Amino acid sequence: MDYENAEKILEVKHLKQYFNVGKPDEVRAVDDISFDIYRGETFGLVGESGSGKTTTGRAIIHLYEPTAGEILFNGKNVDTFTSAADHREFRQDMQMIFQDPYASLNPRMKVKDIVAEGIDINHLAKDDADRSKKVEDLLETVGLNKDHSSRYPHEFSGGQRQRIGIARALAVDPKFVIADEPISALDVSIQAQVVNLMKKLQREQGLTYLFIAHDLSMVKYISDRIGVMHYGRMLEIADSDEIYAHPLHDYTKSLLSAVPVPDPEFERTRQEIAYDGSQENDGKTRHMVEISPRHWVRAADDEIDMYTKRAHEASLIKD
């Protein structure tokens, strides 16, 4: 990725997403996060369950009304849209691929109707023949056979269903795709197939991905940049190679140290780093600071020196 001339497709500014606001069981699922996604890149979002990564994805595609903050897509704030045309365009440009290929396809619909639903709603096909042609092309793009279009979801394996889900997302010619754990439910040998397909589509159609996952090695492989979330906050953002080689935040270090590696020799000497989450709630105000170029860490004012020193030690900053 050439970030010098890159253009922001999505800007998330101080997004807060609370549930049950004002009640005793208020949940701050996403608590003041800010990040940008550039056109054509893959931005990976990692974190444990309950860290708010799925909520972030859903807030971006506007399945929720944000509690506070704003989300700019192509420079425009979705919340201020008034015309139906703007809304329709937004819904076309942004699509989602879901985690569970078994639950996200309607079992009573034929594959062609599942894939064509977006085409129908947005009136993208001239006539029936055009609609069928579009569906067949889409199925071919995702590596399925055009004969598959008159079958029902139960006739397909998990990997094939995920391909149908991808075809459905691509049907409206989106610019931005949110993939929420798209491969977690698939077998190892099938995961690689789906990841390769997603990468190929990105190259051919210039898609931008928000890739949400907890499998850290797969996220690193597919992402250009990665954001690490914990307790509803973004703790660190950096290029994927850099964040894995030189994590600056203690939580990122701890998370990475827990990843099992398919290498027995490495596993025998692996040392996990413990992390004490309470230090995040010590009352200090923290915000994202760019410690080294394009490497952001959530830090309090008196912690910046410490992170800068760490970055120096990892020679991320050149004097």
Place this chain on the structure above:
Amino acid sequence: MDNDKNILEVRDLQVDFKTYAGDVKAIRNVSFDLRKGETLAIVGESGSGKSVTTRTIMGLNANNADIASGTIKYKGEDLLKKSEADMEKIRGQDIAEIFQDPMTSLDPTMKIGRQIAEPLMIHKGMKKEKALAQALEMMKLVGITDAENRINDYPHQFSGGMRQRIVIAIALINYPEILIADEPTTALDVTIQAQILNLMKELQDKISTSIIFITHDLGVVAGMADRVAVMYAGKIVEYGTVDEIFYNPKHPYTWGLLSSMPTLDTGGDELPSIPGTPPDLLDPPKGDAFAARNAYALKIDTEKEPPFFKVSDTHYAATWLLHPDAPKVTPPEQIVERQKQYATMHKELLAQQRTQGPVEEEEEKQ
């Protein structure tokens, strides 16, 4: 290895499931041994038969399962010939199991102290007070903080990781000879997974249980297993020590599995993947079941099933590529790298043995 060190011997096991569509041949002639104190990992995709194998050992298969042939010898006795009443005595006392989902394997209406103590009361006829006292010890052992105050809590009051610790406590309270762990950490986050795996290793040292560890995560296998068996389409296709499987794999399916998992160092545009999907076990293909997805398949693979070829005393693989007449093939790049690493490790090991030779050998004789 001597036979008397084997705590469990599975021979020629074949399990079919009767369905309306026909017989699903879920396990097709599986044989393996489990040694005392070791961890044997069984890896494979869903549908490869790993869970059916362990359910058969536990006698917990669904009603439509038919054990067509085979023996499962535990302490010299065939478990398949035991009555249901006898199996009930063995389950939870001699052989215990940890299931994948800690949310569904606990009784939501029973206090956890009671759940942990139950195996003691049922199998050892222990009085409630004494059993609860022992349950408390076990809770401390598996790392449940503030155990005294939490013994009367219900499962919903615990997090996923803590629940899995409770499940482990229940499984281990009777110090079973064999522990079957069926994807015990798949439902957990990586940080919690690391804690649970460490706990299992620690406890294994303390009570010297043999573990059969089922998973599809090769990273977890690398850290847990002493030996590994790779299953595909109801068969074991390769087995060996953890180093042999990870650094010197011989079966193309093992190659595919290892290279389709990105490590933190994997780059490049395309991830090596295994094309296609596993075969339908209603009608398993003739010859090698993996042939259709195998880039290295030979003509004979579609005609005749490969037998096990010996790679070393501990390492066997069922692929025709190991036949003396087979053409030489170069495995995928990542595998070649792994084999190089294996060669250097092997050399270092030999050098080490040469310097401290006599001591090592004596240890082995014991």
